[in-house]
Amino acid sequence: MKDEVPTTEERVANLKGMGSSRKRVEDVRFTQGRGNYVDDIKLDGMLFGDFVRSPYAHARVTTIHTEEAMKVPGVLAVITAADLEPLGLHWMPTLAGDKQMVLADGKVLFQGQEVAFVVATDRYAAADGVEAVEVDYEELPVVVDPFKAMEPDAPVLREDLEGQTEGAHGPRRHHNHIFTWEQGDKDATEAVMAEADVVAEEMIYYHRTHPSPLETCGSVASMDKVTGKLTLWGTFQAPHAIRTVVSLISGIAEHNIRVISPDIGGGFGNKVGAYAGYVCSVVASIVTGKPVKWVEDRMENLMSTAFARDYWMQGKIAATKEGKITGLWCHTTADHGGFDACADPTKFPAGFMNICTGSYDIPTAYLAVDGVYTNKAPGGVAYRCSFRVTEAAYFIERMIEVLAIKLNMDAAELRRINFIKKEQFPYNSALGWEYDSGDYHTAWDKALNAVGYDDLRAEQAQQLEDFKAGKTRRLMGIGLTHFTEIVGAGPVKNCDILGLGMFDSCEIRIHPTGSAIARLGTISQGQGHATTFAQIIASEIGIPADDITLEEGDTDTAPYGLGTYGSRSTPVAGAATAMAGRKIKAKAQMIAAYLLEVHDDDVEFDVDRFVVKGAPERFKTMKEIAFAAYNQAIPGVEPGLEAVSYYDPPNMTYPFGAYICVLDIDVDTGEAEVRKFYALDDCGTRINPMIIEGQVHGGLTEALAIAMGQEIAYDEMGNNKSATLMDFFIPTSWETPNYETDHTTTPSPHHPIGAKGVGESPNVGGVPCFSNAVHDAFRPFGLTQSHMPHDHWRIWKTANGLGLHS
Numbered sequence: 001m002k003d004e005v006p007t008t009e010e011r012v013a014n015l016k017g018m019g020s021s022r023k024r025v026e027d028v029r030f031t032q033g034r035g036n037y038v039d040d041i042k043l044d045g046m047l048f049g050d051f052v053r054s055p056y057a058h059a060r061v062t063t064i065h066t067e068e069a070m071k072v073p074g075v076l077a078v079i080t081a082a083d084l085e086p087l088g089l090h091w092m093p094t095l096a097g098d099k100q101m102v103l104a105d106g107k108v109l110f111q112g113q114e115v116a117f118v119v120a121t122d123r124y125a126a127a128d129g130v131e132a133v134e135v136d137y138e139e140l141p142v143v144v145d146p147f148k149a150m151e152p153d154a155p156v157l158r159e160d161l162e163g164q165t166e167g168a169h170g171p172r173r174h175h176n177h178i179f180t181w182e183q184g185d186k187d188a189t190e191a192v193m194a195e196a197d198v199v200a201e202e203m204i205y206y207h208r209t210h211p212s213p214l215e216t217c218g219s220v221a222s223m224d225k226v227t228g229k230l231t232l233w234g235t236f237q238a239p240h241a242i243r244t245v246v247s248l249i250s251g252i253a254e255h256n257i258r259v260i261s262p263d264i265g266g267g268f269g270n271k272v273g274a275y276a277g278y279v280c281s282v283v284a285s286i287v288t289g290k291p292v293k294w295v296e297d298r299m300e301n302l303m304s305t306a307f308a309r310d311y312w313m314q315g316k317i318a319a320t321k322e323g324k325i326t327g328l329w330c331h332t333t334a335d336h337g338g339f340d341a342c343a344d345p346t347k348f349p350a351g352f353m354n355i356c357t358g359s360y361d362i363p364t365a366y367l368a369v370d371g372v373y374t375n376k377a378p379g380g381v382a383y384r385c386s387f388r389v390t391e392a393a394y395f396i397e398r399m400i401e402v403l404a405i406k407l408n409m410d411a412a413e414l415r416r417i418n419f420i421k422k423e424q425f426p427y428n429s430a431l432g433w434e435y436d437s438g439d440y441h442t443a444w445d446k447a448l449n450a451v452g453y454d455d456l457r458a459e460q461a462q463q464l465e466d467f468k469a470g471k472t473r474r475l476m477g478i479g480l481t482h483f484t485e486i487v488g489a490g491p492v493k494n495c496d497i498l499g500l501g502m503f504d505s506c507e508i509r510i511h512p513t514g515s516a517i518a519r520l521g522t523i524s525q526g527q528g529h530a531t532t533f534a535q536i537i538a539s540e541i542g543i544p545a546d547d548i549t550l551e552e553g554d555t556d557t558a559p560y561g562l563g564t565y566g567s568r569s570t571p572v573a574g575a576a577t578a579m580a581g582r583k584i585k586a587k588a589q590m591i592a593a594y595l596l597e598v599h600d601d602d603v604e605f606d607v608d609r610f611v612v613k614g615a616p617e618r619f620k621t622m623k624e625i626a627f628a629a630y631n632q633a634i635p636g637v638e639p640g641l642e643a644v645s646y647y648d649p650p651n652m653t654y655p656f657g658a659y660i661c662v663l664d665i666d667v668d669t670g671e672a673e674v675r676k677f678y679a680l681d682d683c684g685t686r687i688n689p690m691i692i693e694g695q696v697h698g699g700l701t702e703a704l705a706i707a708m709g710q711e712i713a714y715d716e717m718g719n720n721k722s723a724t725l726m727d728f729f730i731p732t733s734w735e736t737p738n739y740e741t742d743h744t745t746t747p748s749p750h751h752p753i754g755a756k757g758v759g760e761s762p763n764v765g766g767v768p769c770f771s772n773a774v775h776d777a778f779r780p781f782g783l784t785q786s787h788m789p790h791d792h793w794r795i796w797k798t799a800n801g802l803g804l805h806s
């Protein structure tokens with residue numbers, strides 16, 4: 001017969017706490033069509049808004065004819081910049097310290113820019129109204145190339161800034177120049193380059209792409225004229241920050257604004273910024289007194305909201321003959337489009353690009369970034385990465401390969417001899433970061449052994465022989481990457497957005513019967529927060545995760561937080577969750593000691609209870625303690641059991657990973673087939689291994705997309721050539737390879753539970769890994785650099801350029 005007293009193992013298993021592969025609780029709703037997304041919100045009398053958008057990338061707007069649109073049945077209003085101007089809402093501040101037109105004010109700067117907002121009784125009438133608006137444009141010369149934009153006679157794009165020599169991030173030296181951001185020691189780096197045995201130099205371009213989440217952006221604004229309260233539902237990755245921004249822009253007192261992010265169908269950075277649709281839906285609701293919904297379609301999403309990357313990175317890397325790297329130099333030209341609407345912490349105009357020394361102990365480095373205006377859509381968001389860390393990782397991982405070619409060395413060995421050593425942590429990088437922890441050599445050796453690296457190289461050499469002998473038309477590429485991420489923005493002293501420090505928060509309330517509700521300042525977009533944050537609480541305070549409800553995204557109920565992006569949820573809000581749990585545990589200890597009639601120090605925590613030290617049969621479970629908190633409170637101590645924590649992390653966390661990809665390339669068709677992809681991630685303490693694996697699979701698939709086909713491309717007239725999913729590559733299960741996942745565990749020394757972020761690592765490490773595999777296949781034929789995306793056509797052209805089609 002089974003013993004009725006559960007064992008410690010059974011009690012631990014019952015909690016489903018940290019380390020357990022608890023199934024995602026969200027999926028019961030999501031897989032049964034019970035999600036509640038912005039477009040599911042239906043309110044009485046709700047109106048619909050739709051945008052008239054510019055077909056031109058650069059043009060003067062002379063007249064907007066709205067009369068015919070107003071005749072369309074159902075159309076109630078057509079709002080233009082002239083209507084917004086008296087309210088001071090025709091321009092809005094961007095997250096990067098620039099300002100951006102809400103609706104075209106005299107000119108347009110990119111194709112798809114918002115020109116007028118049509119409000120109607122239904123979506124179709126609004127779309128008919130958009131068709132009926134006539135706009136007179138005078139075309140202006142278009143610049144889509146950031147280098148041409150900086151030529152002396154380039155057209156002036158931002159006439160509103162003409163004559164301004166100071167921008168939000170220092171001096172502007174040209175009418176299309178936004179900022180120069182410098183990090184590191186320029187003179188010392190140049191001296192190292194001058195004296196080095198070997199210097200490898202290359203231009204590394206990380207093309208423009210787009211996060212393209214399954215759900216596009218949208219909002220529903222509802223102004224209650226009786227109470228004066230504005231409720232705004234939207235696809236917001238940072239609902240509290242949006243509430244503050246709406247208050248500052250509109251003048252509505254912040255307590256009269258309630259921002260709600262309902263379920264979000266993927267964000268990947270796309271839903272961090274503020275868009276014209278949000279402002280216009282609010283204005284339209286205030287004007288009409290009715291709720292107003294705006295939801296963009298796929299083309300609008302791809303054309304106008306939040307692009308990513310578009311960095312031209314000129315690099316030099318210096319080394320000794322033996323391959324010890326002595327210096328790194330990088331000059332980046334960053335194409336920010338028509339407005340600087342990048343989503344980065346204020347002091348980092350190029351995000352965390354200064355992590356571009358990567359996993360390597362590089363003593364001297366210098367980075368300069370020039371931000372430039374062009375006639376492209378604004379944005380510059382962190383598409384599944386911590387600000388610009390993806391660009392940084394791509395840059396260094398390509399430069400390592402370029403250096404390996406120059407030194408005629410194996411790229412795995414070159415990495416190994418330059419890794420920061422375990423005993424060097426905490427490690428201060430030449431560009432100013434303090435890496436918290438890492439064990440790169442162990443991870444690297446594990447990865448190389450797991451794939452049988454030496455055998456793969458032997459097989460590759462044989463295949464090359466066969467190719468040269470005409471026995472095959474396929475080449476084999478082995479892509480290597482060792483990346484270091486920087487996630488968890490961030491210490492308030494370093495990181496703020498619009499002056500709001502980047503801490504985060506968690507509030508936990510324990511109910512009398514021992515179940516709980518927790519609310520956080522973050523917002524899940526598919527990452528499974530309701531599952532994993534409950535696991536942290538379960539382990540911290542001994543209440544089963546299944547008995548904990550988790551809520552995010554409602555500013556009227558959740559504590560203030562800076563939201564979810566840049567893999568910051570676990571490093572920051574996850575830490576707040578543990579700290580709030582510890583406050584509850586401290587009070588629970590007092591209550592337990594009181595009930596057991598012993599001193600506080602004479603009880604200790606044991607999975608789900610406090611036991612008297614040395615007398616384990618005397619205990620109070622958390623369930624009993626919770627009830628007591630509401631009924632037998634300790635004299636002089638407040639009843640109840642709840643706590644809130646606002647956590648300002650002392651440092652960021654530095655997850656890392658070792659990825660290896662084996663590709664077969666058909667030289668005649670340009671097709672690349674992923675034969676193997678091995679991904680080892682180290683995200684410190686692992687909360688839910690199954691969710692981590694899901695995050696890695698998702699991130700790698702987005703990396704595959706970016707490296708192998710996805711691109712927002714423009715022609716020289718500024719026409720967006722990739723604004724449909726026919727042209728913009730989203731991999732299906734057909735294109736997606738199998739992934740082999742693995743891990744090491746190097747806890748963060750400063751995080752309360754030792755966890756680092758993981759959501760973005762696979763994208764950061766995956767892109768260079770796929771790209772390096774393509775390059776590696778052609779290395780014997782003299783290829784050092786070809787630009788992504790490596791679609792079939794470009795691979796075919798590379799093969800052709802190397803004379804492999806003769």
Ligand code: CDP
Binds near residue numbers: 568688691
């Ligand atoms: O900020 P975001 O949620 O996008 O990224 P994250 O903090 O890296 O977390 C992504 C998901 O992975 C969340 O559900 C985390 O709780 C989970 N995770 C985990 O289980 N263990 C870690 N060490 C890091 C994240």
